[in-house]
Structure formats: C-alpha cells, structure tokens
Amino acid sequence: MSSESESQLQLFNTLSGTVEPLVPVGAPALRMYACGPTVYDYGHIGNFRTFLHVDVLRRFLKQQGVPVQHVMNITDVDDKIIRNAASAGKSIEDYSAKFEQAFFEDMEWLGIERPEHLPRATDSIPEMVALIQKLAEKDTAYQIEDGSWYFRIANFPEYGKLAKKDLEGLEDGARVDNDEHEKDAARDFALWKAVKGDERHWETPLGPGRPGWHIECSAMARKYLGESFDLHAGGEDLMFPHHENEIAQSESATGHTFARHWMHVRFLLVEGRKMSKSDNNFYTLRDLLLKGYRASAIRFLLISVPYRHQLNFTFDGLIESTNAIDRLRTFHQRMLKGGFAAGLNPEIAAATAKARAGYTASLANDLNTAEARAAIFDLVRAANSAADAGTLQSENVTEILSVLTLFDGVFAVLTDNDAAITREAIAWAEREDRMDEVATNLVEKLAFSDADIDALVAERTQAKKSRNFARADAIRNDLLAKGILLEDGKDGVRWKRQ
RNA sequence: GCACCGAUGGCGAAGUGGCUAACGCGCUGGUCUGCAAAACCAGUAUUCAUGGGUUCAAAUCCCAUUCGGUGCUCCA
Numbered sequence: 001m002s003s004e005s006e007s008q009l010q011l012f013n014t015l016s017g018t019v020e021p022l023v024p025v026g027a028p029a030l031r032m033y034a035c036g037p038t039v040y041d042y043g044h045i046g047n048f049r050t051f052l053h054v055d056v057l058r059r060f061l062k063q064q065g066v067p068v069q070h071v072m073n074i075t076d077v078d079d080k081i082i083r084n085a086a087s088a089g090k091s092i093e094d095y096s097a098k099f100e101q102a103f104f105e106d107m108e109w110l111g112i113e114r115p116e117h118l119p120r121a122t123d124s125i126p127e128m129v130a131l132i133q134k135l136a137e138k139d140t141a142y143q144i145e146d147g148s149w150y151f152r153i154a155n156f157p158e159y160g161k162l163a164k165k166d167l168e169g170l171e172d173g174a175r176v177d178n179d180e181h182e183k184d185a186a187r188d189f190a191l192w193k194a195v196k197g198d199e200r201h202w203e204t205p206l207g208p209g210r211p212g213w214h215i216e217c218s219a220m221a222r223k224y225l226g227e228s229f230d231l232h233a234g235g236e237d238l239m240f241p242h243h244e245n246e247i248a249q250s251e252s253a254t255g256h257t258f259a260r261h262w263m264h265v266r267f268l269l270v271e272g273r274k275m276s277k278s279d280n281n282f283y284t285l286r287d288l289l290l291k292g293y294r295a296s297a298i299r300f301l302l303i304s305v306p307y308r309h310q311l312n313f314t315f316d317g318l319i320e321s322t323n324a325i326d327r328l329r330t331f332h333q334r335m336l337k338g339g340f341a342a343g344l345n346p347e348i349a350a351a352t353a354k355a356r357a358g359y360t361a362s363l364a365n366d367l368n369t370a371e372a373r374a375a376i377f378d379l380v381r382a383a384n385s386a387a388d389a390g391t392l393q394s395e396n397v398t399e400i401l402s403v404l405t406l407f408d409g410v411f412a413v414l415t416d417n418d419a420a421i422t423r424e425a426i427a428w429a430e431r432e433d434r435m436d437e438v439a440t441n442l443v444e445k446l447a448f449s450d451a452d453i454d455a456l457v458a459e460r461t462q463a464k465k466s467r468n469f470a471r472a473d474a475i476r477n478d479l480l481a482k483g484i485l486l487e488d489g490k491d492g493v494r495w496k497r498q
Numbered sequence: 499g500c501a502c503c504g505a506u507g508g509c510g511a512a513g514u515g516g517c518u519a520a521c522g523c524g525c526u527g528g529u530c531u532g533c534a535a536a537a538c539c540a541g542u543a544u545u546c547a548u549g550g551g552u553u554c555a556a557a558u559c560c561c562a563u564u565c566g567g568u569g570c571u572c573c574a
Binding site: 035036043044045046048050078080164213234235236237238239240242264265267268272274301306308309312314316319320323326327330362375376377381387388467469472473476487488494 | 501502503504509510511512513520521522523524530531532533534535536537538539566567568569570571572573574
C-alpha cells in the first residue's frame with residue numbers, strides 16, 4: 001500500500017452517509033464553506049468546538065499539499081441582533097461590530113487560522129436579492145401579502161436529501177405552526193422578511209426588508225466559491241433545516257450540485273449535560289480564560305475528541321489537557337536543547353517513522369485526532385526513555401523535531417502564548433468592568449515578571465551552592481505559591497508557569 | 499411522541515468480528531535527586547450500560563430495556 005493512499009484524507013460525507021475521499025474538483029484549491037458565527041454575543045465553547053475542527057481540517061489539508069479556499073460568513077443581521085441592538089440603543093452595525101471584533105480575537109487566542117474570506121451578510125445583500133429573483137423567475141420563490149418572500153419546497157423534489165427527511169412526514173408534523181402567514185405550504189421557509197415597524201431594513205427590488213437566515217450562505221458561497229464547490233461544514237444542528245434549505249435554494253437557482261461533501265461537527269456536553277444558560281454550565285472562551293484556564297488547554301481539549309463524537313467538556317478535562325500539553329512542551333524543549341551524541345539510533349528512527357506514519361494515517365482516517373495524539377505520545381515516551389538511557393542521538397533528534405513540527409502544524413499547542421493571552425483577556429475584562437469575574441491570584445501570578453523570577457532563581461542557586469537548603473527550598477516554595485514551578489536539571493534550572 | 503446517534507478503567511478517550519482493550523490525566527510503588535520537579539520502569543478494566551441472541555470467535559453484528567445527546571422550532 002502506497003504512502004499516498006495512506007495520507008489521502010477520507011472524510012465522512014453527511015450527504016452520502018459514508019466516508020469518502022475529500023478532493024478538490026475543477027480547481028487546484030479545495031473550495032470550502034463553513035457557517036460562521038452570528039455576532040450577537042461572545043462565542044461559547046460549543047461554537048469553538050466546531051470552528052476548531054474546521055481549523056484542524058484546513059490545517060491538515062494544507063499539510064497534505066492541498067491549498068484551500070475557505071469562506072466563513074459573519075452573520076451580522078438576524079432577529080437576536082436586531083433585538084439586542086435595540087435594547088442597547090445601538091445600530092445593528094455598531095452592536096455587531098463589537099462582537100465580530102471579539103470573535104476574531106477569540107479565534108486568534110485559540111490558534112484558529114483565518115479563512116481566506118470572511119464576508120459579512122450585510123455586505124452581500126445584492127447577491128441575495130439576485131438569487132431570490134432567480135428563484136422567483138422559476139416560481140420557486142413567491143411573495144405573500146405582508147411582502148415577505150418564501151421558498152416553494154414543492155418545486156424541489158430532492159428536499160430532505162441531506163438530513164434524510166421524509167417530506168410527507170414533515171409537512172404533517174409541522175402543520176400546527178402554520179397559522180400566522182399565508183404560506184402555500186407549512187414547510188416553506190422565508191427567503192426575505194418584509195420590514196416590520198422601524199427596524200433596520202434594505203430597500204431592494206424585492207421590497208423593503210431583510211434577508212432570511214438561509215439565503216446569506218447560499219449567496220455568499222456562490223459569490224466566493226462558485227455554483228458548485230467541494231465542502232460545506234458546520235455544527236450538527238445546522239444540518240436541518242439550515243443546510244437543507246441552502247441546498248434547496250442554491251440547486252433550484254443554479255441547477256447544479258451545491259456542495260459535494262458535507263461535514264457536521266457533533267455537539268459537546270459540559271460536565272455530562274447539555275450546555276445551557278439555565279443549567280449554569282454555559283461558558284464562553286472568555287469565561288474560561290478569566291477563571292485561569294489556558295487558551296492552549298481549551299484548544300487541545302476541544303480538538304482531542306474526533307469531530308463526529310460527542311465530547312464531554314469538563315474542568316478536570318481542562319486540567320488534564322494542561323498537563324498533557326506540559327508534557328509535550330517539556331519534551332519539545334528537551335529535544336531543542338540538544339547535547340546528544342552524533343549519529344542515528346536505528347530503533348528510535350523506527351519509532352519516529354512509526355509516529356509520523358501513525359499521525360498522518362490517523363488524521364487521514366476521518367480526522368481521528370485522538371489516535372493522532374496517541375501516535376505522538378508513543379514517540380515522546382520512546383524518545384524520553386532513550387534520552388534517559390543515553391542512547392538518543394543527534395540525527396534522531398532532528399527527525400523527532402520534524403515530526404513534532406508536523407504535529408504542531410495541526411494541533412498548534414507547542415508554542416506557549418498562554419500567559420500573554422490571559423493578560424489580554426484580563427485587559428478586556430478591565431475595559432468591560434468585569435474584573436469581579438477574574439479568578440483570585442490570577443492577576444498577581446501574571447504580574448510576576450520573568451526578570452523577577454530569574455533573580456530569585458539565581459539567588460536560590462547561590463543558596464544551594466553554599467548548601468543552604470532551607471533558604472533554597474523557601475524560595476522554591478514561594479515561587480510555587482505564585483504558580484511558578486522550578487526544575488533542577490543537570491544543566492541548570494528551568495522554570496515554568498503552572 | 500416520532501426519527502437518528504451514543505454508552506469502554508478513578509476521569510477523558512481510541513478501537514466497530516479474531517494479536518496481552520491504544521493514548522492522555524490521576525493514583526500507588528521504584529529509579530534519579532540534598533529534598534523536589536522533570537523523565538523512566540512497574541502496577542492500576544479477565545473486561546467494554548443491562549439482559550438475551552447470532553458466530554469456531556463479539557467491546558465490535560442482531561433484538562429488547564435503561565440512561566444521555568441531536569433533529570422535528572432559534573441554536574456551533
């Protein structure tokens with residue numbers, strides 16, 4: 001079996017219900033569209049689990065030599081934004097701009113790469129109008145008395161093919177909520193919502209109003225990726241009706257297959273239960289940073305469970321991830337430090353090759369991040385063991401560092417930006433007057449500068465030299481109380497923040 | 499209520515017909531150390547929600563039950 005077939009990405013396709021190769025068609029780059037955030041509030045960890053897994057996908061594709069054209073929309077007009085902006089006394093633009101900005105900052109903190117295109121819904125109104133007009137020409141869009149436009153599902157026999165829904169059953173079940181509009185059929189969904197009162201609206205050939213929820217993705221995907229493209233991704237809840245409706249609109253308008261491949265990321269649980277505000281287990285990224293958890297640990301935890309499996313997000317899990325990352329970083333530093341004899345230990349070379357192959361094959365197998373992680377930890381143990389025994393050689397280290405770089409190209413946790421990110425989060429809390437949410441001691445711990453630490457470490461080294469262990473231990477304990485852990489090695493003292 | 503998905507050690511979790519059930523964290527003991535830390539070694543599920551069935555062989559397939567999640571309505 002060739003290495004090519006091993007590293008060819010196989011991804012589950014919701015549309016076909018099977019695992020299939022994901023390959024770009026008709027263009028060198030893989031064209032993908034992922035539903036982005038509705039910027040009405042700060043992003044929560046459930047949102048980010050989805051965006052992180054899409055990030056894993058795009059990073060792995062690039063690593064395999066497949067360039068990506070990735071579009072992620074920013075939904076900056078919807079009922080919640082209109083409602084929240086009104087109660088805040090702001091325009092929807094001002095209101096959503098703040099959360100859009102915060103979202104980009106969150107993405108950066110979590111190491112999520114920027115998609116090639118990040119269009120706002122409100123910047124694509126003409127494209128949405130054009131799409132609806134195209135549907136109207138085919139009598140697949142129709143206007144009701146209040147001026148709103150609806151999609152005629154009866155004209156799209158394939159409706160339900162993504163979510164595997166039986167159309168007949170759906171219509172029966174949903175008849176109850178068909179009492180407020182004069183829609184032709186209960187399931188018909190809004191393409192364009194006529195203006196109500198003095199809310200924000202756009203003057204268009206369709207009449208004054210604002211877009212329905214689904215049309216923006218159809219319009220923006222078409223605008224940036226064309227009528228047919230390779231992959232569409234999103235959270236599992238979006239499969240129906242959102243993605244089903246996108247397919248209906250797009251394929252009715254163009255007559256072509258919309259997206260060939262569909263990826264859906266499973267929801268997470270928090271402490272074993274569904275995350276919800278009323279259950280008090282609802283967390284934004286910022287909530288967790290202010291509690292003192294590291295951004296890298298949040299990323300690692302959210303991507304460590306493969307995207308098609310439910311992840312149980314717990315605080316114990318965050319500690320676990322923190323410790324696991326520490327093990328990786330400590331190992332990485334040990335390899336970087338060098339000092340190994342020249343040459344190549346064939347046993348370790350074999351273990352390194354096995355880890356590289358295992359890592360790639362695992363991710364190629366429907367993005368099995370858990371297995372990819374395991375392949376790397378196997379290498380960590382083998383190499384640490386050889387290093388302890390004095391049998392690790394410099395050429396092995398070069399190879400090992402190359403595998404770690406590969407791993408980090410997707411997992412992105414080896415570089416320690418955690419303290420800097422937490423400082424930024426605290427600065428945000430200060431601006432927002434939310435300092436009461438910052439964990440006790442967190443500010444104090446971070447205020448302790450590297451120079452302060454180095455000075456105390458030097459003093460302790462002197463104390464040790466004069467065999468004043470009481471003083472040395474006192475310094476070490478003081479630092480530990482401030483969250484700084486010292487490690488005495490053969491070649492000096494290392495410290496790290498906990 | 500209907501449909502679909504899931505249940506693996508103290509915790510997280512991989513594995514979906516056949517080698518001693520990965521890997522991480524935790525815990526216990528040991529090596530190293532002035533003591534720690536890091537690292538390494540050993541131990542830590544005779545067993546995969548429960549009950550039945552299929553098979554030479556099941557955590558993996560089938561049926562039932564219990565529990566959890568998602569969709570059917572706004573939601574990553």
